[in-house]
Amino acid sequence: AQSVTQLDSQVPVFEEAPVELRCNYSSSVSVYLFWYVQYPNQGLQLLLKYLSGSTLVKGINGFEAEFNKSQTSFHLRKPSVHISDTAEYFCAVIRMDSSYKLIFGSGTRLLVRP
Amino acid sequence: DGGITQSPKYLFRKEGQNVTLSCEQNLNHDAMYWYRQDPGQGLRLIYYSQIVNDFQKGDIAEGYSVSREKKESFPLTVTSAQKNPTAFYLCASSIKVGRGSLSNQPQHFGDGTRLSIL
Numbered sequence: 001a002q003s004v005t006q007l008d009s010q011v012p013v014f015e016e017a018p019v020e021l022r023c024n025y026s027s028s029v030s031v032y033l034f035w036y037v038q039y040p041n042q043g044l045q046l047l048l049k050y051l052s053g054s055t056l057v058k059g060i061n062g063f064e065a066e067f068n069k070s071q072t073s074f075h076l077r078k079p080s081v082h083i084s085d086t087a088e089y090f091c092a093v094i095r096m097d098s099s100y101k102l103i104f105g106s107g108t109r110l111l112v113r114p
Numbered sequence: 115d116g117g118i119t120q121s122p123k124y125l126f127r128k129e130g131q132n133v134t135l136s137c138e139q140n141l142n143h144d145a146m147y148w149y150r151q152d153p154g155q156g157l158r159l160i161y162y163s164q165i166v167n168d169f170q171k172g173d174i175a176e177g178y179s180v181s182r183e184k185k186e187s188f189p190l191t192v193t194s195a196q197k198n199p200t201a202f203y204l205c206a207s208s209i210k211v212g213r214g215s216l217s218n219q220p221q222h223f224g225d226g227t228r229l230s231i232l
Contacts, residue, residue, distance in 0.1 A: 009154065034220060043118070043204055043223035044157075090156060101172075102147075102206075102221055104156030 002027040004091050006105035014113050015083055021076040021108045023091030031093040033074045034102070035065055038088040047089075050074060061085070086112045116141045118224035120205050126232045127192065127199060135190045135227045137205035144210045146188035147221060150174060151202040160203075163188055164210075192229060203227045 005024045013019045025031065032051050036044040048059025055067040065076045074091060091105040118139045127133045139146065145164050149157040159172030163182040177196025182188055188207075192199045206221040 004156070036223075041123075041226070041228070043120075043225045044206075045223070046220045049220055092156075101159060102157075104158075106154060106156045 002031065002093060002095060002103050004093055004103055004105035006089075006091055006108045008108050009106070010109045010111060012111045012113060013081055016080050018079050019077065019081050019085075019110065021089050021091075021110065023074045023076065023105060025072050025074065025091070025093050027072075027093065027095060030096045032096060033065075033067060034092045034094070035059065035063070035074070035076050036090045036092060037061075038090065038107075040087075044090065047076070081110070081112050083112050083114060085110060118205055118207055118222060120203075120224035120227050122227060123225070125227055125229045127229060128232050130194045132191055132193050133229070135192070135203055135205075135229070137188045137190065137224060138186055139188075139205075139207045139222075139224075140186060141207055141222060142185075143207035143222070144185070145208045146182070147206040147208075148172075148178070148180065148188070148190045149204045149206065151204060151226075157204060160190065200230050201228075203229060 003026050034049045035047040037047050038044050047063050048057050050057050050067045058064045063078050067074050088107045088109050090107050092102050121136045147162040148160040151157050158174050160178050161180045163169035166185050169180050169182050179191045204226045205224045208221045209219045
């Protein structure tokens with residue numbers, strides 16, 4: 001079975017500071033990896049995805065993530081956050097052999113303070 | 115612009131009542147999904163549909179029903195059998211469901227419906 005772990009339920013950070021949101025996964029087969037962002041009372045918006053190739057992927061709003069196969073991690077980073085980045089962030093995976101099932105982590109709330 | 119429209123944004127259910135949540139997409143996507151989101155938890159799959167007139171149960175289908183009579187529409191009914199319906203419900207769609215290279219298509223989400231019990 002697959003699982004996605006986001007250990008940090010909430011990450012407080014000051015504006016213009018760097019941030020890293022952690023994501024680890026377990027799967028018996030290869031997976032595709034995604035990060036989604038959810039603003040209050042809204043749906044999820046795709047931030048970035050890792051399909052293959054370079055392990056460092058860049059997404060929207062200045063975010064990037066690095067795929068580490070040996071550590072089964074896909075941490076999300078931003079060098080300088082803004083107040084507007086305050087939101088819930090979800091890491092998710094899809095098995096390469098069964099694409100209907102997007103498996104989500106429990107989410108990390110990023111709280112950016114002035 | 116293409117997208118996914120969920121309605122209503124807020125919905126209240128009385129005891130013993132069935133309620134239906136609407137989801138419409140104009141992205142020409144084949145696959146559609148319903149998720150339930152509870153506080154502190156990730157999204158859990160209720161039902162999904164790969165093609166018109168076909169749908170499959172997800173992880174938490176009990177107490178819910180769906181239909182897929184049109185490609186654009188995938189309504190979700192929360193029946194009275196669902197004893198804890200209070201949650202945020204999200205509809206999503208993707209180009210196609212498939213194996214291998216087709217499985218990397220991201221899902222696009224609507225803005226959700228918040229369902230509460232009266």
